[in-house]
Amino acid sequence: MSITTASPSTPSPAAELPSGRSDLVIVGAGVVGLAHAFEAARRGLTVTVIERDWQPVGASVRNFGHCCITAQRGDLLELAYRSRAGWLEAAKSSGLWAKEAGALVVARSEAELAVLEELREERGADTVRLRTREEVAGELGRGADAGDIVGGAFLPDDLRVNPREAAPDLAAWLSIQPNVTVVWGTNVNGVEEGTVHTGRGPVHGDRILVCVGHDLDRLYPTAAEEHGIERCRLTMARVAAPDAFRTDAAILTATSMLRYDAFTAMPSGPRLREEVIGHSPELLDVVANVMFTRLPDGTVLVGDSHAYGRTAIPFEDEPTAQLLLDSAAKVLGTGGLQVKERWQGVYASSGSGPLLVRDMAPGVRAISVTSGIGMTLSFGLAAATFDESLAATA
Template sequence: MTSLTEPNALPASPVDLLVVGAGVVGLAHAVEAHLRGLSVAIVERDAFAAGASIRNFGHICTTAQDGVALTYALAARERWLHLAGKAGFTLLESGTVVVARRPDEQAVLEEFAAARGADQVVLLDRAGVAEHLPTHDPEVVGGAHLPLDLRVDLREAVPALADWLVEQGVPIAWRTNVLAVGPGLVRTSRGDVRAARVVLAVGHDVDRLLPETADEAGMTRCRLQMLQVAAPGGVRVRPGVLTGLSLLRYGGFASLSAAEHVRTRVRQESPELLDAVVNLMFTQRPDGDIVLGDTHHYSHTYAPFAEEDLSDLLLREGARLLGVPKLRVRERWHGVYASAPGPFLDREVADGVRVVSVTSGIGMTTAHGLAAAVLDSLT
């Protein structure tokens, strides 16, 4: 991953908006401000975005959201479509397939389809699922296709978006730490920056700069176990794939009355899946490998040791989903994102200084919609 700017690319003159953090949320705010004609600069502590923004599935899971998250997700979808052409990264309008392997899971999807309508949810029988997912668990009973959902390859899209901003005249100071933030002034490890407005988009690291704000919001870190595995038999799967466990994670599903039956049954049959907070899902990268996940664990600080049992659990369930005896691992990693009781943190912490974080693991899906709302309140 490369950058078009040098590490010391701090603006010499005051800017309308300084964004701290060049992950998806920070870039979304910079894009929104730039498109509104504001002068913008970005400060990022790493040499490239290396956190949650490139450690997830690249799955823009629009349809499964609810409430304000759905509002943001629908707005973000339009922005992703616009930016793919501008910044030159690949975006797939392939939707999502939700695989139902029990009648209670299909019942959730039927309730969801009735609530959302045919433009958002297309119910599938087993043959319909097979058209999207040729290799699958023989216990599949049906599913649904969510056509509005999108996919990007994060290892391509996030750097491309940063480089496009630089081409538009938005400087990014990489490998630059923020030391202090106040009204109109940000002190960094490479010098001071003056800005009329500041957005702190530092993800799960709000407590590094603003511990009291993080504590008041109830923020912790959510650690995910993620795997990249070889596609069995070279199978190609264009849409993102969700499962019955996903029905317990995303608000649009989990709020439905039928979802509780799924939770009760999973607790009886496979309690280890709920104990590890598994959301069994995958996407396929351009090279054919499958990104498979994920488990969830919550803490302020983590020991650096990886539990192999979690990988084994994902490999077992992933192989079952794909209807194969086993999967071959190519890469393993931990994802980490900010978690709090509410899905978003948006708080003014000083005059003209906002801390903004997606605290629900849906940053890719909602960041551009959230950024538009934040900019509406700033300008």
């Protein structure tokens, strides 16, 4: 089949249901649903994507746009590398911004540096490239003022996308493919074998994928409860960048290291945790991951904190937001950051495991990333889904 090449930047609103039956119906136009649509379209399947809103507004547009590859471990590491290849393929086809910009982990203590050195031992010097304090300060635009930085590591395999545009660009590109229909503004009320029930009528498909992120509990409350899915709320801001901060690498700090298995599994991982408990208990109280990424327009996304519950309450805690901004400003060696926007991110979280992939009825599968790494894994998950279905039909 032929793939139409174009690089539109906004989805064209259309709420017309397809008249016929599709090979695949996907519920949800976040990055997980769209990555599956992309992989299906590439394989020549007819695809219908149904999204309740008029553009992507879920977790997929509220995040850092950091495909956090190297910090994964085991099966997730393999899936993340697969996903990386998928993102680059999607970028080539659709024109969406994806940059092999890597990530820079800033170390400000000997324990942080020890974790990075141990990871380099495990993964090799090409994958974890140690940096001196001067190099890290230079990369951050701090010039000769390295402050309390002791060194760091550059992780070249990490990938950056623009979260504001990746899902909309992908959806817009998909919607002009001859074998794909994207239906906006259409809520799905229920799913059964072969049929998706929407507020506008039924949509039929041979296979159905339900990719609704944290809203899985709306359609499948029992499955969500069995997997222990909660909503994780995150505090985010977009700020003006200090002039000299130019890198597109994601910037990670000690609290970021505490969130990823690749770092915590290192021999110095426990020492790092004890150290952060000692000097920054307030960051652990809000389950912070102090990190930031630069958007192509030069502004910077800063976050984040994590608060868990079945309902995402709407109220944002200003001291938490300020703590995150002050912590990022300190890494950048600047007095303060000028906030341009604030928002709350929400994603699916579970103590039972990082993924929910479950068959709900014959030909109906639910897929939710329940660990806050859906940007990292989306295309890998999609590739795995289609590998499996090819194996099943072989």
